[in-house]
Amino acid sequence: MSRLHGQKRKQTDSNSPAQSLTEHERVLYNVIRSKQDMGIWTRDMKRETNLPDNVVNKSLKVLQAKNLIKEVVNIQNKGRKHYMAMEFEPSKEITGGAWYVDGNLDTEFIQILKEQCTKQIYKLKVATLEGVTDSIRRSGVLNVELTKQQIEEIVKALVLDDEIIEVKSNGMGEFASIPVGKICYKCIRKGSIGGEPKTGAMASIPCGVCPRMRQCTPDGIISPQTCVYYSKWLDF
Amino acid sequence: MSKTSVIRITSSQEFNVKQKVCECLLRKGPLPLHTIVRYTELSQMQVKNSLLVLIQHNCVQAYRIDETGGSQSAPKQSTQYLALFDNILHRVRFSKFLAIISQEFDKLCVDIVEGLLQHGRLTLKQIVERANSSHKEGNSIGVDAVQENLHKLVMAHYVEHCPASEPFLASPTEEDAPARKRGAKSAKIVIESEAIEQRVLAAAVPMEARRFSLVMDSELNDDGEKDQNKSPDKHVGDKRKLDASEPDIDSEAAENQVVLWRANFEEFIRRLRHKDCIENVRARLDDGAAIVLSAMLEASKTEEKKVKTASSVPLSVNSIYEEVIKSEKGRNMTFDHVRAALVQLSSPPPFVTVADESYSIDFKHIIEAAQSEEVESIVLKRYGRDAYRIFRLLSKASRLLETDKVLSAFETFKLKRYFRYYIFEKKETIKILYKLWQDDYLLMEKLVVGTATFLLWKVNKLVLWEHVLDELFHAALNLSLRVAYELEQQKEYPSFQDLISAAQHHLEDFPLAQESSTMQHPQPFNWKCIGPLRKLTLSNSIVMQQCPNEETWGCGGHMPRPPEVFPRLVLQARSSNH
Numbered sequence: 001m002s003r004l005h006g007q008k009r010k011q012t013d014s015n016s017p018a019q020s021l022t023e024h025e026r027v028l029y030n031v032i033r034s035k036q037d038m039g040i041w042t043r044d045m046k047r048e049t050n051l052p053d054n055v056v057n058k059s060l061k062v063l064q065a066k067n068l069i070k071e072v073v074n075i076q077n078k079g080r081k082h083y084m085a086m087e088f089e090p091s092k093e094i095t096g097g098a099w100y101v102d103g104n105l106d107t108e109f110i111q112i113l114k115e116q117c118t119k120q121i122y123k124l125k126v127a128t129l130e131g132v133t134d135s136i137r138r139s140g141v142l143n144v145e146l147t148k149q150q151i152e153e154i155v156k157a158l159v160l161d162d163e164i165i166e167v168k169s170n171g172m173g174e175f176a177s178i179p180v181g182k183i184c185y186k187c188i189r190k191g192s193i194g195g196e197p198k199t200g201a202m203a204s205i206p207c208g209v210c211p212r213m214r215q216c217t218p219d220g221i222i223s224p225q226t227c228v229y230y231s232k233w234l235d236f
Numbered sequence: 237m238s239k240t241s242v243i244r245i246t247s248s249q250e251f252n253v254k255q256k257v258c259e260c261l262l263r264k265g266p267l268p269l270h271t272i273v274r275y276t277e278l279s280q281m282q283v284k285n286s287l288l289v290l291i292q293h294n295c296v297q298a299y300r301i302d303e304t305g306g307s308q309s310a311p312k313q314s315t316q317y318l319a320l321f322d323n324i325l326h327r328v329r330f331s332k333f334l335a336i337i338s339q340e341f342d343k344l345c346v347d348i349v350e351g352l353l354q355h356g357r358l359t360l361k362q363i364v365e366r367a368n369s370s371h372k373e374g375n376s377i378g379v380d381a382v383q384e385n386l387h388k389l390v391m392a393h394y395v396e397h398c399p400a401s402e403p404f405l406a407s408p409t410e411e412d413a414p415a416r417k418r419g420a421k422s423a424k425i426v427i428e429s430e431a432i433e434q435r436v437l438a439a440a441v442p443m444e445a446r447r448f449s450l451v452m453d454s455e456l457n458d459d460g461e462k463d464q465n466k467s468p469d470k471h472v473g474d475k476r477k478l479d480a481s482e483p484d485i486d487s488e489a490a491e492n493q494v495v496l497w498r499a500n501f502e503e504f505i506r507r508l509r510h511k512d513c514i515e516n517v518r519a520r521l522d523d524g525a526a527i528v529l530s531a532m533l534e535a536s537k538t539e540e541k542k543v544k545t546a547s548s549v550p551l552s553v554n555s556i557y558e559e560v561i562k563s564e565k566g567r568n569m570t571f572d573h574v575r576a577a578l579v580q581l582s583s584p585p586p587f588v589t590v591a592d593e594s595y596s597i598d599f600k601h602i603i604e605a606a607q608s609e610e611v612e613s614i615v616l617k618r619y620g621r622d623a624y625r626i627f628r629l630l631s632k633a634s635r636l637l638e639t640d641k642v643l644s645a646f647e648t649f650k651l652k653r654y655f656r657y658y659i660f661e662k663k664e665t666i667k668i669l670y671k672l673w674q675d676d677y678l679l680m681e682k683l684v685v686g687t688a689t690f691l692l693w694k695v696n697k698l699v700l701w702e703h704v705l706d707e708l709f710h711a712a713l714n715l716s717l718r719v720a721y722e723l724e725q726q727k728e729y730p731s732f733q734d735l736i737s738a739a740q741h742h743l744e745d746f747p748l749a750q751e752s753s754t755m756q757h758p759q760p761f762n763w764k765c766i767g768p769l770r771k772l773t774l775s776n777s778i779v780m781q782q783c784p785n786e787e788t789w790g791c792g793g794h795m796p797r798p799p800e801v802f803p804r805l806v807l808q809a810r811s812s813n814h
Binding site for chain 1: 675711
């Protein structure tokens, strides 16, 4: 995946087909270009240039054919047609950042990263953000360069998954090598990595996971006596 | 909903009248006899008898107050009756209480406690009679043996003297009312009723020295009859019948030598609370830490004034070490090992706080963490993993931000930024937020700034915890109704032998169904025997006992076992002659 090699700016074309544009096309092209890596929505284009619809549409086709502009997916509004000058790469706002590919969340990539981070933190027992980043880089597992901020996003997601816990160092015991007050991360489960959080008591019975608890009454249409979830649970 | 659900759970057909009286008291608060008669539309005799039984079983406490109003010179005293909600609730926990006793003491002690739980209150004479009546063959059990075992239970505080039958309650002063920030009228009523209950209980409880005094009755000379006014006359095996004596007695006259004993629910709950803390620590850290924590609990439990205490008394490392080596599991731990465990326990996030070389357990933290885990587990199983993450995010945010204040606009923006930051997809996020809000797991507020409208979301723990508690009661009620239904259907259950074979077969495939601390990987298991096992439990043919993180299944039991909530299922078969 070319995305994994990072996002670079492409070189501007020196031999510019821009010279053979009509006036309308030029106006449109300039507007699109002025938005740089944010790009612009067709309706905004029409508003800014005050050009009639059919002119805009025709010009867009021409510009695209000449490889001067391209259509990009705006993650915030996938339904809208969004255009950008060829020389720019879509900004993080548009693409959703490193975690999106073709407008969709790259769950596989994220999952791999999460597992790697958890492994490193488990190995280190207690790790600061810098520690995790270094550890991952040194392990050479990934063929892509990730920034500290990207690792931070993964780590925060792991905290939410209850795989690791965020604490402040007190400088003692296992935190001895970490300055007091610095944020660091520990693994929660001492056993396997990537296991499920422990199921609570309530969640182990049908009522705990029932989407119809509110409607359930002893004598109602939905009741414990007639509950299909209970029947299934007891019968197997 | 919750309180009346509890009554339905704990009562059965024969107790309808008592159920009515109970419900009346729970709904309306403490009332005098004639008012109860009026509300329940029962006869005075029925209400009186119900009250006697309820008092006998520690579900109601009577007390006297000055009757205000009127221009009489001498203030009249009247007797009111207060329903003890917590004690009523404890009735579904009786099998758990018995399990605690059977782990710590021998069979005779278990019998004694079983009797106390069945009958509510007993004298020593009655305990002896009961013990002998259930031992038809062989030797009768001597008074000495019973007394000795009763001693053990009283020393451990599992059994206590009964409280005063009708303590006098002075009128409350201004300072007595606890200050709380909840302003709603209904909240005020709740606070008032809690305050009354606490005051009544405090007035009724015997002084500490007397409460667990080992002085036994000098009776066994037939002084039992003096007791007639104080408590209903009972014969062993005839636990619900009463005589028609008046319940209003002068407690001063009850200065007789007969001691009435009852189970001390407080101690059982404390023990369960401790067990839970130990298991939580074991799951988060390791066995060593659990042993040390257990020792700390043992050493400091006599100093615990109330059950819901926030932290234990501080202990030095030496006193902790001394307690550790007393226990069977901790016998081989070295001083350094204990010290290391203490460091581990006090490292962030700390279960134990350190101050001046003294360690005290932070109950508040351990329990809050366990409660959060329970609620998050519900969210995970009911709404999915993404909802779980969003819920945890908002819970943490609510902790960082002041929970009592509304989210300010600035903090809203921070939250919006968090959402993008945490790799969520926007549309899905909104859907989940709405679903959680609809089911009362989140609070939502609309903030209008100019032409833009922002939605603010937060988790309000105070409100949510009440809601989850309600759901727990509802689930408990459902479980008990389903049990009753299944029994009515009288479906056929597999024999216990069939189940043992099935369980053993299961164990052959997965031999690691043992102490959870030795389990390396979660085991998949044979679901086929789970259903029948559950059915058997619900039909009371087998007893479910709890070991750390396991269920073990055994045969037997005299008392009907109320349904239990099933923890994670790992099977270990026990022999049929348990």
